[in-house]
Amino acid sequence: MSEQVTPEFVSRPLNPPVRPVPAQPSQARTTEAEPNPADAAAVPSGQTEPVPEGGAADAPRQPAAPLRAETDSLADAHKSPWASAPAAGSTGGTEGDDADQRRRDDGYLADMASSVPLAAGEDGRDDMALAREIHSAVEPKDIFDRWRVEDLFQGTREIKRYRTQRVALPDAARFNAIVMLLMPYKNVFKLEAAKTAVMYLGREPEAREQARKFLRSYDITDAAINAQAAELHARSIAAMDRLIAQGQTRRSSIVREVERDKRRADKAKAKKSKPEQPDQRELALH
Numbered sequence: 001m002s003e004q005v006t007p008e009f010v011s012r013p014l015n016p017p018v019r020p021v022p023a024q025p026s027q028a029r030t031t032e033a034e035p036n037p038a039d040a041a042a043v044p045s046g047q048t049e050p051v052p053e054g055g056a057a058d059a060p061r062q063p064a065a066p067l068r069a070e071t072d073s074l075a076d077a078h079k080s081p082w083a084s085a086p087a088a089g090s091t092g093g094t095e096g097d098d099a100d101q102r103r104r105d106d107g108y109l110a111d112m113a114s115s116v117p118l119a120a121g122e123d124g125r126d127d128m129a130l131a132r133e134i135h136s137a138v139e140p141k142d143i144f145d146r147w148r149v150e151d152l153f154q155g156t157r158e159i160k161r162y163r164t165q166r167v168a169l170p171d172a173a174r175f176n177a178i179v180m181l182l183m184p185y186k187n188v189f190k191l192e193a194a195k196t197a198v199m200y201l202g203r204e205p206e207a208r209e210q211a212r213k214f215l216r217s218y219d220i221t222d223a224a225i226n227a228q229a230a231e232l233h234a235r236s237i238a239a240m241d242r243l244i245a246q247g248q249t250r251r252s253s254i255v256r257e258v259e260r261d262k263r264r265a266d267k268a269k270a271k272k273s274k275p276e277q278p279d280q281r282e283l284a285l286h
Helices: 036-042 068-077 095-115 125-136 143-172 174-189 193-201 205-216 222-232 234-273
Strands: none
Touching: 036 205, 036 234, 095 125, 143 174, 143 222, 143 234, 174 193, 174 205, 174 222, 193 205, 222 234
């Protein structure tokens, strides 16, 4: 009988270990040598490290200097006139800083005054003086205070405009008012109401005096003419009165806010400047 041979099984790992590849000379890492105290002592003042003997070509490249100065100048160029403005009432700046601040304030106030549109007949000569008065009273310290200055300035201009228009509208209707007041006497005296109104409002002294005497004889005074003219535009005048009242309400609320902030600032300043007193010892009751 033939003898059976048992096969031998050789076990091999599925993932054989990878042999490390030796590093090439070009890929070998280089470590920086620690500075020698003797070499550091030989470095002259104003030079960061010694220059090798090979010359400037072998010298290590110096790091680029930070561009902080250029960045600061660019940031200053994009700053608004109010970005570096000192707080109102501060005395920390020099005289030159105060002059620059005044120039910035005048430029800002001039732009604000010129931004308000002018209606026909308005000259705006007093706008700059009004803006300076409001700016001096508010003493703006930040953007919110400057918004208050703008709101007060524009609100005051609108109130003045509405008041002027409220008086000008009835004054322009005086001709129609005189005609309407003379209509009851048209058939009695056989007069022309329009002609009498033209004589009364005209520039000829004799005709004007004749028409005035006729109107006064029937108690038609300037007050009656103005009242009748206002009645012709009653709805428009009522609308302007509401606009004036709303503008005054807004202006009063802003003024109260400014005064309240000033009182708080004064209290904080007084509390800060007041010396602290030591606690008094309580007296024993006998």
